[in-house]
Amino acid sequence: MRGPNQPLPPPGRSLNSISRASNPFHLAWRFEDKLQYVNTCRAASSLDHHLGRTTILRSQDVKASRLITTVETHTAGEPFRIITSGTPRVPGATILERSAWLQENADEIRRAMMLEPRGHSDMYGGLLTEPVSDGADLGIIFMQNVDYSPHCGHGVIALATAAVELGWVERVSPETRVGIDAPCGFIEAFVEWDGTDVGAVRFVNVPSFIWQQDISVDTPSFGTVTGDIAYGGAFYFYTDGVPFGLSIRESEADRLKDFGMEVKDALNAKFTVVHPEHPEIRGVYGTIVSGQPRYPGSSQANACIYADRELDRSPTGSGTAGRVAQLYLQNKLSRDDTFVNESFIGSIFEGRILSETRIGDSAAVVPEIRGRAFICGFANWILDDRDPLTCGFSVIR
Amino acid sequence: MIGQVPAPEYAAPRRLEGTPVQIRTVDTVDYHTGGEPFRIVVEPPVPILGHSVADRRIRAIDDPAVDGLRQVLCFEPRGHADMFGGFITPPDDAGADFGVLFWHKAGLSTACGHGTIALGVWAVESGRVVADPTGVTNVTIDVPSGRVVARVHTETRQVTGVDFVNVPSYVLATDVEIKTSRGRVFVDIGYAGSIYAHLRAADVGLSVEPGNVNELIAIGREVKSLLSETPYAQHPIDHGLDGIYGTILFDELGENEDGDLHQRNVTIFADGALDRSPCGSGSASRVAVLAARGALRPEKYLMHDSIVGSRFACTVVGETTADGFVAVIPTVTGMAYRCGSSQFTVDPRDPLVPGFVLR
Numbered sequence: 001m002r003g004p005n006q007p008l009p010p011p012g013r014s015l016n017s018i019s020r021a022s023n024p025f026h027l028a029w030r031f032e033d034k035l036q037y038v039n040t041c042r043a044a045s046s047l048d049h050h051l052g053r054t055t056i057l058r059s060q061d062v063k064a065s066r067l068i069t070t071v072e073t074h075t076a077g078e079p080f081r082i083i084t085s086g087t088p089r090v091p092g093a094t095i096l097e098r099s100a101w102l103q104e105n106a107d108e109i110r111r112a113m114m115l116e117p118r119g120h121s122d123m124y125g126g127l128l129t130e131p132v133s134d135g136a137d138l139g140i141i142f143m144q145n146v147d148y149s150p151h152c153g154h155g156v157i158a159l160a161t162a163a164v165e166l167g168w169v170e171r172v173s174p175e176t177r178v179g180i181d182a183p184c185g186f187i188e189a190f191v192e193w194d195g196t197d198v199g200a201v202r203f204v205n206v207p208s209f210i211w212q213q214d215i216s217v218d219t220p221s222f223g224t225v226t227g228d229i230a231y232g233g234a235f236y237f238y239t240d241g242v243p244f245g246l247s248i249r250e251s252e253a254d255r256l257k258d259f260g261m262e263v264k265d266a267l268n269a270k271f272t273v274v275h276p277e278h279p280e281i282r283g284v285y286g287t288i289v290s291g292q293p294r295y296p297g298s299s300q301a302n303a304c305i306y307a308d309r310e311l312d313r314s315p316t317g318s319g320t321a322g323r324v325a326q327l328y329l330q331n332k333l334s335r336d337d338t339f340v341n342e343s344f345i346g347s348i349f350e351g352r353i354l355s356e357t358r359i360g361d362s363a364a365v366v367p368e369i370r371g372r373a374f375i376c377g378f379a380n381w382i383l384d385d386r387d388p389l390t391c392g393f394s395v396i397r
Numbered sequence: 398m399i400g401q402v403p404a405p406e407y408a409a410p411r412r413l414e415g416t417p418v419q420i421r422t423v424d425t426v427d428y429h430t431g432g433e434p435f436r437i438v439v440e441p442p443v444p445i446l447g448h449s450v451a452d453r454r455i456r457a458i459d460d461p462a463v464d465g466l467r468q469v470l471c472f473e474p475r476g477h478a479d480m481f482g483g484f485i486t487p488p489d490d491a492g493a494d495f496g497v498l499f500w501h502k503a504g505l506s507t508a509c510g511h512g513t514i515a516l517g518v519w520a521v522e523s524g525r526v527v528a529d530p531t532g533v534t535n536v537t538i539d540v541p542s543g544r545v546v547a548r549v550h551t552e553t554r555q556v557t558g559v560d561f562v563n564v565p566s567y568v569l570a571t572d573v574e575i576k577t578s579r580g581r582v583f584v585d586i587g588y589a590g591s592i593y594a595h596l597r598a599a600d601v602g603l604s605v606e607p608g609n610v611n612e613l614i615a616i617g618r619e620v621k622s623l624l625s626e627t628p629y630a631q632h633p634i635d636h637g638l639d640g641i642y643g644t645i646l647f648d649e650l651g652e653n654e655d656g657d658l659h660q661r662n663v664t665i666f667a668d669g670a671l672d673r674s675p676c677g678s679g680s681a682s683r684v685a686v687l688a689a690r691g692a693l694r695p696e697k698y699l700m701h702d703s704i705v706g707s708r709f710a711c712t713v714v715g716e717t718t719a720d721g722f723v724a725v726i727p728t729v730t731g732m733a734y735r736c737g738s739s740q741f742t743v744d745p746r747d748p749l750v751p752g753f754v755l756r
Contacts, residue, residue: 072739074474077749116673116705117429118736120477197746253755313473345753374749376475377741386555387734389432393705395673397610 065385068113070125071166072377073158076347077313080158080373081113081125086381090129090141095183096280098129099141099148108391110143115392118381121145122310126155133186136179137169144307145394150281151184151233153317153349153369157201160189161373165198184233184281202370205318207357208232208325209364211273217266225263231359232322232367234285235273236304237263241289248291248301248344253311254397256344260287260305276360286312288319293342301342309396314371315341315349321367324351328365418465418751419443423741425470425482428519430511430733431674431707436470436482437519449489450496454505454541457484457498465751467500472752475741478502479670483512489539494526496539502754503667507542508590510561510677515733517547517559522735528554542590556732563681563727564590565719568689569633575623577601579616585690586629587682588720589727591642593664594620594629595686598646605648605661605704610671613704617644617665633720642666645679653700658693661702669756675701675709677729684711684727707731 068086072079087109092098102110114123122145129139140159142149160178163169169178171193178189185206192199211229218224227239246252246259267273267284275281286306293301302323304316312319320341327333339351349371357364383390426437443462447453457463463484471480479502486496497516499509520526520536528534528551536547548560566589573584573594579601584594601616603609621641624630632638643666650659662683664676672679680701687693699711708731715726743750 072475072741074749077474077753079474116479117432117434118427120479122473122477250753250755347749374744374747375742376744376747377739379737379739381737382735384734384736387736389429389705389707390734390736393432393607393673395607395610395671395705397614397671 065390066383068109068381068383070113070379070381071162071375072379073162073373073375075154075158075161075314075317075373076343076349076371077345078154078343079122079124079313080152080155081119081123082159082162083109083113083125083127087127090127094132095129095139095141095181096150096278098139099183102127102141102143103148110148111392112383112390113381113392114143114145115394117389118392119145121308121394121396122313124152124155124310126152126159131179131181133179133181135188136181136186138163138178139181142183145310145396146308148183149234149285149307151182151206151318153203153205153233153319153321154312154314154371154373156180156182156187156189156203156317157369157371158373160191160201160203161198162375164191164193165375182233184278200370200372202368203317204354205321205367205369206233207359207364208321208367209359209362210326210329211235211362212271213330215267215271217263217270219259219262219266221262222259225266228326229267229271229273229284230322230326231275232320232325233318234281234306234322235275235283236286236288236316236319236322237267237284238288238290238323238326239263241291241303246289246291248289248293248303248342250345252303253344256289256303257305257309257311259289260303260311261309263287264305276362286316286319288316288323290323294346295342295348298340298342298348301344303344308394311344313343313345314347315343317349317369317371320349320351320369324353324367325365328353329363418469418743419462420466420469421743421745423466423470425739425741426519426523426735427737427739428515428733428735429673430514431703431709431731432705433511433672433674434480434482435512435515435733436476436480437516438466438470438482438484441466441484441486445484445486445498450486450498450539451541453486453496454498454507458505464504467505468751469743470741471500471502472754474749474752476752478754478756479673481509481512483509483516486539488537489544493537493539493544494520498541501667505541508540508545508678510563510681510729511672511674511731511733513538513540513545513547513561514559514677514729514731517549517561518556518733519735520547521549521551521556558730558732560728560730561677562714563678563729565717565724566590566681566685566727567719567722567724568686569722570629571686571690573624573629575620577616577619577623579603584620584624585686586624586641587686588632588638588722589682589685590678591638591682592630592632592640593643593645593679593682594624594641595645595647595683596620598648601646603646605646605663607704610704613646613663614665614669614671617646617663618669620644621665633722635720643672643676643679645676645683647683650702655697656694657698657700658687659700659702661704663704671704673703673705674707674731675703677709677731680709680711680729681727684713685725688713688725689723
């Protein structure tokens with residue numbers, strides 16, 4: 001028990017750690033404790049008044065143990081939260097090294113920005129970093145609800161849009177070039193700029209190829225699933241949803257997530273998928289399920305399930321790149337075709353083939369992806385050390 | 398999907414005809430109470446008219462400008478399916494500090510315990526209500542269901558917790574037998590502003606852990622639907638309050654050395670929504686049931702944990718009768734933390750306005 005002349009208790013850390021002795025109000029609201037406490041406060045207050053310090057309790061401190069600023073954007077419905085300041089300088093000669101450093105040393109930034117309560121289970125974002133290659137304007141470390149992604153097409157479109165709309169690069173009409181260093185390599189984006197507004201963004205993707213065709217895995221709930229693994233900046237497994245009764249619509253979101261995760265987990269248990277030139281890029285990142293589109297003029301609809309049950313609201317940039325590579329290399333798409341890919345919410349990306357190349361022993365192509373992003377806000381996020389949930393939590397369903 | 402289906406032509410999107418969303422920017426302050434988000438709109442950019450907060454809510458329901466604002470802030474891409482928030486309004490009279498309209502993905506609600514706690518913290522932290530030197534500041538808020546008080550505790554210039562005094566709460570029924578897909582179980586029914594069914598998670602082979610969320614949501618929905626057409630879902634007086642609002646699944650974690658009960662719960666409410674916090678009114682209904690059963694002894698606390706590890710400390714501060722039942726007045730003490738402030742923008746060319754939610 002505290003006597004009236006003893007100092008006030010230190011600020012409570014959290015409801016979980018407040019002891020009865022330090023805070024009579026929360027966990028043990030006994031009358032005598034309360035009276036004691038009120039008398040202590042009154043004594044302190046009248047002393048302050050006497051000394052002319054009447055303002056001591058007028059405003060309450062909000063302790064921002066850390067302040068992180070973001071630009072909030074979305075590309076075709078998929079969020080992309082761009083972290084612009086408030087983080088430590090991330091060391092590393094390449095973006096992949098920086099991504100690994102962040103994971104090792106400051107993963108709480110990703111958790112705080114992606115997970116609840118500031119984000120949600122389908123949040124996506126990137127941390128702005130200095131470029132590492134000649135000709136690049138920006139570097140970006142991609143992140144989502146479990147870790148860090150090698151590539152993210154919708155993120156490239158969003159980042160290029162923000163860079164032009166907010167003047168991070170010199171704006172040129174009709175198209176402004178934005179060079180982006182992503183974990184998977186250098187990406188060049190071209191942003192329509194009419195002098196006032198940003199329009200659509202096209203970007204030249206990394207070389208994309210088929211890793212292996214006609215492979216099957218057994219899943220607990222959906223039986224044997226057959227498809228191709230292709231690379232468009234990350235490795236995706238492509239399969240048709242029709243045999244499993246999966247349509248690419250909002251109402252199927254939960255089943256698409258179940259299907260996508262079962263397939264992805266089975267694939268990663270059975271195959272060791274490694275990029276022939278970038279051995280750090282490994283493993284199947286997502287399952288892409290295709291189906292009938294809702295709009296005439298769309299080539300297909302698809303849904304990408306990636307990370308931990310994340311379901312892409314956009315048609316997936318890198319996924320669309322892998323898809324056009326797969327179709328072109330299987331002679332199902334020609335150089336003149338524009339592939340119009342629809343997401344499960346009906347938003348659209350376009351893909352086409354720019355040129356042919358090789359990756360390791362495989363034939364590869366350089367695809368171009370086109371889409372559109374919008375800025376939807378600017379945020380100052382506070383991380384309060386007193387808050388036991390300050391670094392985020394996930395409730396994944 | 399709720400909301401506007403996007404126009405397919407992303408490359409040259411037109412302004413959607415008939416969309417009610419005219420706002421271009423809106424400022425918010427984001428708090429969370431025990432993990433449950435609460436997005437405060439201090440100065441709503443559209444008029445919210447009415448002669449009282451209750452009246453403002455009724456009018457706002459049919460006002461496309463207000464509903465558009467709610468959707469912009471609640472739906473993706475700016476919010477998500479589990480977002481909650483409030484529009485600050487003037488109070489009904491000088492007896493309250495301010496008014497609020499609570500909102501979530503399905504519309505405007507009449508009361509919100511975790512929101513009231515967040516508003517209490519915000520009011521004092523922002524200086525809107527001047528902190529009392531005694532360390533206890535009453536923040537009086539007009540909400541659509543009436544006038545509520547958030548009792549805000551401060552220590553050395555920081556807010557440390559908020560007491561929320563609930564409406565009189567009582568037990569409607571105990572040991573109601575129902576047959577679920579996970580077996581025959583007994584539930585208690587408690588009223589605390591809304592009607593909740595209480596079910597021991599172990600009785601359906603579960604525990605309240607994040608890995609079980611899909612199973613917990615499924616059984617929560619099932620219990621609610623099994624009881625919805627029965628007399629147990631009826632309020633004794635006010636049929637406007639009929640219906641099982643939520644299912645509380647709980648784990649019993651024993652007593653601490655002071656004789657306080659320790660439990661963990663998850664409340665599955667509305668249409669399969671999962672409360673990240675220990676649930677304000679749900680905790681109050683637990684207090685009523687546990688006090689009636691003698692498990693929560695006088696002057697002892699229920700340490701009520703949530704599925705994400707946050708805690709409310711709950712106790713009985715008074716006894717009364719209500720609606721012909723012996724009732725208790727529960728107090729729920731929790732803490733909200735500010736997690737950010739945002740200026741959201743709406744690009745007039747964006748086809749995905751006001752947004753969309755899944756589920």
